Amino acid sequence: MRIVVCVKEVLDPDAVNNYALAGRLEIGDDGKSLTQAAIPRLMNGFDEQALEAALRIKDTGVECSITVVSAGPAPGDILKHAAALGADEVASIEVDPAALDAHVIASLLAGYIRTTGGADLVLCGRQASDDDQGVVPALVGEMLDLPIVTIARAVESGDGGWRVTRVTPDGDEVVAVTGGAVVTISNELGDPRYPTAASKIKARRVKPTVVAVSDLGLSADDSEPRVAFTKQFVPTIQGNCEFISGDSPAELADRLIARLREDSVI
Amino acid sequence: MSSNEVVVVTWGRGGEAFAGEVDDILTLGRGVAAATGGALNWLTLGPVSDTIRQTAGTYGVANIDHIEDAKLAEFSADATVAALAQYCEQHSPRVVLIAQGFDVRLVAPRLAAKVRAGVVMNAAAVEVDGGGKLSVTASAYGGDTRAVYEIAGERACVVSVLANAVLPEAADAATTPAVRDFAVDLAAVDERIQVLEKPKAEGPRLDAAEIIVSGGRGLGDAANYKLIEELAEALGGLPGASRPIVDDGWVDSSHQVGLTGTITRPGLYLAAGISGASQHMAGCSAAKTIVAINTDSDASIFRYARFGVIGDCLEILPELIRAAKS
Numbered sequence: 001m002r003i004v005v006c007v008k009e010v011l012d013p014d015a016v017n018n019y020a021l022a023g024r025l026e027i028g029d030d031g032k033s034l035t036q037a038a039i040p041r042l043m044n045g046f047d048e049q050a051l052e053a054a055l056r057i058k059d060t061g062v063e064c065s066i067t068v069v070s071a072g073p074a075p076g077d078i079l080k081h082a083a084a085l086g087a088d089e090v091a092s093i094e095v096d097p098a099a100l101d102a103h104v105i106a107s108l109l110a111g112y113i114r115t116t117g118g119a120d121l122v123l124c125g126r127q128a129s130d131d132d133q134g135v136v137p138a139l140v141g142e143m144l145d146l147p148i149v150t151i152a153r154a155v156e157s158g159d160g161g162w163r164v165t166r167v168t169p170d171g172d173e174v175v176a177v178t179g180g181a182v183v184t185i186s187n188e189l190g191d192p193r194y195p196t197a198a199s200k201i202k203a204r205r206v207k208p209t210v211v212a213v214s215d216l217g218l219s220a221d222d223s224e225p226r227v228a229f230t231k232q233f234v235p236t237i238q239g240n241c242e243f244i245s246g247d248s249p250a251e252l253a254d255r256l257i258a259r260l261r262e263d264s265v266i
Numbered sequence: 267m268s269s270n271e272v273v274v275v276t277w278g279r280g281g282e283a284f285a286g287e288v289d290d291i292l293t294l295g296r297g298v299a300a301a302t303g304g305a306l307n308w309l310t311l312g313p314v315s316d317t318i319r320q321t322a323g324t325y326g327v328a329n330i331d332h333i334e335d336a337k338l339a340e341f342s343a344d345a346t347v348a349a350l351a352q353y354c355e356q357h358s359p360r361v362v363l364i365a366q367g368f369d370v371r372l373v374a375p376r377l378a379a380k381v382r383a384g385v386v387m388n389a390a391a392v393e394v395d396g397g398g399k400l401s402v403t404a405s406a407y408g409g410d411t412r413a414v415y416e417i418a419g420e421r422a423c424v425v426s427v428l429a430n431a432v433l434p435e436a437a438d439a440a441t442t443p444a445v446r447d448f449a450v451d452l453a454a455v456d457e458r459i460q461v462l463e464k465p466k467a468e469g470p471r472l473d474a475a476e477i478i479v480s481g482g483r484g485l486g487d488a489a490n491y492k493l494i495e496e497l498a499e500a501l502g503g504l505p506g507a508s509r510p511i512v513d514d515g516w517v518d519s520s521h522q523v524g525l526t527g528t529i530t531r532p533g534l535y536l537a538a539g540i541s542g543a544s545q546h547m548a549g550c551s552a553a554k555t556i557v558a559i560n561t562d563s564d565a566s567i568f569r570y571a572r573f574g575v576i577g578d579c580l581e582i583l584p585e586l587i588r589a590a591k592s
Contacts (some may be wrong), residue, residue: 015409017543020410021566032413061465101415102375102385131406131413131526134386135375142379147458148343150372153519163462169368169473169528170465171520176282187509187526226384226421231414232406239569241558243576252575253585256557259573265534265555266477266501266590 001063004119005049013129043078046125050185052192060067084195084203091209101225106139141182153188270304276310289434292325301394326437342457351380383422408545430552477503484539488516493583500590524549536581542567
């Protein structure tokens with residue numbers, strides 16, 4: 001059985017948020033890149049949880065190989081990190097980011113899966129923490145003609161397919177699919193494991209399989225972006241907070257409730 | 267090739283409960299249609315209720331397009347995507363607008379793949395320039411930035427719009443929309459996902475709540491979340507939570523408010539011990555009144571709040587429960 005996990009390298013979203021909260025987030029001369037060079041690059045958190053979901057399936061004794069693949073500019077350490085965590089193979093589809101959109105990325109990932117023996121399960125993070133779009137997994141599923149199960153907190157093998165627990169606004173939903181599937185993992189899966197020191201050292205020697213785009217059998221349409229990311233800006237928030245004053249918690253509470261009643265908010 | 271039409275798509279909930287939820291995307295759609303020079307249509311999967319007719323008229327809809335099929339009676343992603351794709355193939359709308367929701371996160375990109383359109387989620391604005399070039403502004407980095415995507419050439423685009431991205435505004439002149447039935451053939455569609463256990467919806471949903479009291483890490487400890495529940499009850503509202511305390515297992519994820527949780531739009535959103543990370547605010551900034559309680563007077567949440575209390579929520583919440591009950 002083969003599980004393919006799709007991962008993306010992103011800027012550390014917590015670091016980006018800290019800059020944003022401090023009012024120091026800036027966009028570069030190209031009008032779309034964040035200028036803060038100090039922000040570390042790492043594996044998208046939801047993707048790391050998707051890998052964790054694959055490792056948990058393996059932990060239960062299911063015989064499977066786990067391939068981690070990334071498409072985009074040359075990935076830094078995220079594939080070594082994946083290897084240290086327990087991926088059996090790591091692969092990199094290196095392409096110029098200029099002509100990429102979700103459709104092209106999905107074509108590359110689907111092409112890779114199709115030309116390397118297919119997959120019994122494709123796991124992805126529910127969205128990337130940079131663009132927050134979360135559309136690539138659905139596009140990959142459509143291209144491979146696989147059912148797509150979104151926003152999962154658990155995936156188990158069973159009955160010739162997969163049993164997936166989804167996190168819906170109404171609570172957990174348990175669904176089953178027969179055969180292969182694309183499943184997206186949400187943060188409710190829980191914390192991913194840490195690599196051991198020994199596995200980290202071993203992973204340093206791991207070389208990702210470099211995949212040539214020309215080997216993926218893509219059509220002209222597959223490689224034609226639907227949208228172009230042209231601009232990014234930092235929104236301004238107009239604050240008009242009225243601070244409630246008082247000498248004690250009781251007084252603050254009374255004044256706040258009175259103020260809310262005065263405005264008919266409650 | 268696509269026409270210049272703009273279509274707003276809704277489904278589910280028996281076709282009744284759309285008032286107040288589609289006002290903003292109908293307003294957005296009318297503006298986009300005016301710029302593309304096409305008609306604004308509303309496609310509904312399910313019965314056309316009086317509410318839909320009235321709302322459509324108020325917001326200047328030209329046609330209510332209507333699909334009904336036994337396979338759409340209960341939500342099925344495969345049937346919904348197939349029905350929408352058949353509609354798009356025939357009508358070739360330039361822009362498909364859908365209010366972002368749980369199922370939309372799956373349906374929108376799948377539809378785009380089927381009809382070879384672009385797709386943008388988390389949209390806050392759609393613009394059409396003088397040359398007819400379409401661009402969509404979307405929230406990124408959990409709300410810290412906005413990204414602008416230009417749709418290639420004449421391609422159509424499926425746009426999933428964030429709640430309250432646009433202020434609803436009725437059309438200058440109300441319309442009397444024509445209702446057009448659209449027949450779909452879903453005979454070949456068999457939902458590939460089998461539901462084994464349905465979600466156990468407990469009580470009212472956060473996204474429909476008028477009052478929400480939410481807690482974050484400032485509560486200090488999981489046991490203190492009961493203060494949030496008590497105040498919510500005293501105010502007649504529902505308890506919510508920030509993502510960190512959900513991730514820490516203090517409270518079930520059905521309470522999570524934010525970009526990856528529930529997007530809410532209550533009358534009152536009271537946030538206790540929540541710093542106001544953008545990804546959280548994406549789930550509550552549509553509230554009419556935000557009240558923030560935080561020890562840090564520089565906390566980001568105060569930039570969004572109408573009323574602020576600087577102090578320890580563990581001291582203030584019990585007093586608020588008392589005052590709310592009095």
